[in-house]
Amino acid sequence: MDFSAVFAEAHVFLRGTVHTLVVSALSVVVGFVIALPVCAARISQSLILQRAAALYVSFWRGVPLLVLLLLVFYALPYIGLAFPPMVAAVIALSLCTAAYQAEILRGGLIAIPQGQREAARALGLTRWQIRMQVELPQALRIVMPALVSDVMLVVKSSALVSVVGVLDLTRASQNLAASSFRPFEAYLAALLIYLVINVLIAQAGHYLELRLAVGHKRFRL
Amino acid sequence: MSFDLNLIAQYGPDLLRGLMLTLLTWVVGSALGLISGLVLMLLQLSDLPFVRPVIRVYIETVRGTPFLVQLFLAYYGGPAIGIDIPALTLGIACLGIYSSAYFAEIFRAGIAAVPRGQVEAATSLGLTRSTIFIRIVSPQMFIAALPAIVNLVVIVLKETSVLSIITIPELTAQLGGMSSDTFRFFESYAVLALVFWGLTELTSYLGLRLEKAITRHVVYR
Numbered sequence: 358m359d360f361s362a363v364f365a366e367a368h369v370f371l372r373g374t375v376h377t378l379v380v381s382a383l384s385v386v387v388g389f390v391i392a393l394p395v396c397a398a399r400i401s402q403s404l405i406l407q408r409a410a411a412l413y414v415s416f417w418r419g420v421p422l423l424v425l426l427l428l429v430f431y432a433l434p435y436i437g438l439a440f441p442p443m444v445a446a447v448i449a450l451s452l453c454t455a456a457y458q459a460e461i462l463r464g465g466l467i468a469i470p471q472g473q474r475e476a477a478r479a480l481g482l483t484r485w486q487i488r489m490q491v492e493l494p495q496a497l498r499i500v501m502p503a504l505v506s507d508v509m510l511v512v513k514s515s516a517l518v519s520v521v522g523v524l525d526l527t528r529a530s531q532n533l534a535a536s537s538f539r540p541f542e543a544y545l546a547a548l549l550i551y552l553v554i555n556v557l558i559a560q561a562g563h564y565l566e567l568r569l570a571v572g573h574k575r576f577r578l
Numbered sequence: 579m580s581f582d583l584n585l586i587a588q589y590g591p592d593l594l595r596g597l598m599l600t601l602l603t604w605v606v607g608s609a610l611g612l613i614s615g616l617v618l619m620l621l622q623l624s625d626l627p628f629v630r631p632v633i634r635v636y637i638e639t640v641r642g643t644p645f646l647v648q649l650f651l652a653y654y655g656g657p658a659i660g661i662d663i664p665a666l667t668l669g670i671a672c673l674g675i676y677s678s679a680y681f682a683e684i685f686r687a688g689i690a691a692v693p694r695g696q697v698e699a700a701t702s703l704g705l706t707r708s709t710i711f712i713r714i715v716s717p718q719m720f721i722a723a724l725p726a727i728v729n730l731v732v733i734v735l736k737e738t739s740v741l742s743i744i745t746i747p748e749l750t751a752q753l754g755g756m757s758s759d760t761f762r763f764f765e766s767y768a769v770l771a772l773v774f775w776g777l778t779e780l781t782s783y784l785g786l787r788l789e790k791a792i793t794r795h796v797v798y799r
Contacts, residue, residue, distance in 0.1 A: 419778035421739035421773045428771055431763035516644030527647055541655030548643045555642040
């Protein structure tokens, strides 16, 4: 094994890593923004909204991400939207993770004791206030471990955006494997970088959980 | 955006072959992962030195890195270190390795769900360790783990689409070929998404049925 070629091209890996992190972070944030209304529809009184949200979740969770990426990448031009690969990748990834996050949030909302809502209503809070100020913060605290797992899943899934031409960590290692004739070292390096990213996210998530549990000892496991 | 049914007739045999390969890699990959996951879990229970930390590192590495990069490392990096396996065999083996780490964790959680008193009672009745595992622990472990197993089998099905990237002519590759031959990208990938969606929904439904059938006589769930 000879990693000198990998170290010589460290800047390529660095740029790829940055792209992977940017795509993942954007997808998680945009996905969360989409997940909120999807989750709200999923637990709403309206049967039509419920069904529509369930269909959304079932589709985006039931189809392989690779297929979804290709579908979004090739479908957008049909409706007159030609985006660069990076944007198409973020759209596909965030629509997909939104489905997972919506289900995670739903689990958190269900876990909130009914008394919280009743107390908030008794205090005269509006439905919107109850949602945003009473339910959401508590739900987030409950589902934080699951959300952190989802962030790690997004980072791993983002490797697939290399297929539609985004210069992410996976694409960078492919290029390096081809140019240096050292495929084993190049892919092993990429594998280790992904592992380090995910270990760091897990650590950060653990820290966040402890911070969120301050003053709420009973949520501490 | 009109869909030409003649295309399906023309490409029918190829698509059918692709579907067969998708099903083959899915079933064999899942079975391989299930069996090796079980072995990994059993090894983790053993008292042998070094076995537990080595398996932990294996599980965390596999779970912390993208399947695509694992596949690249094996397919392009393998020959560089003298491991040259045909793409299909390698793809199935990689699916097995990938899912084995998740299966091991699922089984570990399943064992934790078996009440300790049962093992203690069995021990005091003089049953051997292997009998306790086979007759007492494992049936309950499988029941507790069933929803997670079905979920993982669905994930493996979705990951089979990634095998198209290392030249395995499964359904994603076949429809990809059809799309670039005919320039009907959107239709091809829409059909592909629908096929996968149908398969994952069917699997989840059958899993739910199985769960209901098995837990019919189980009281404590």
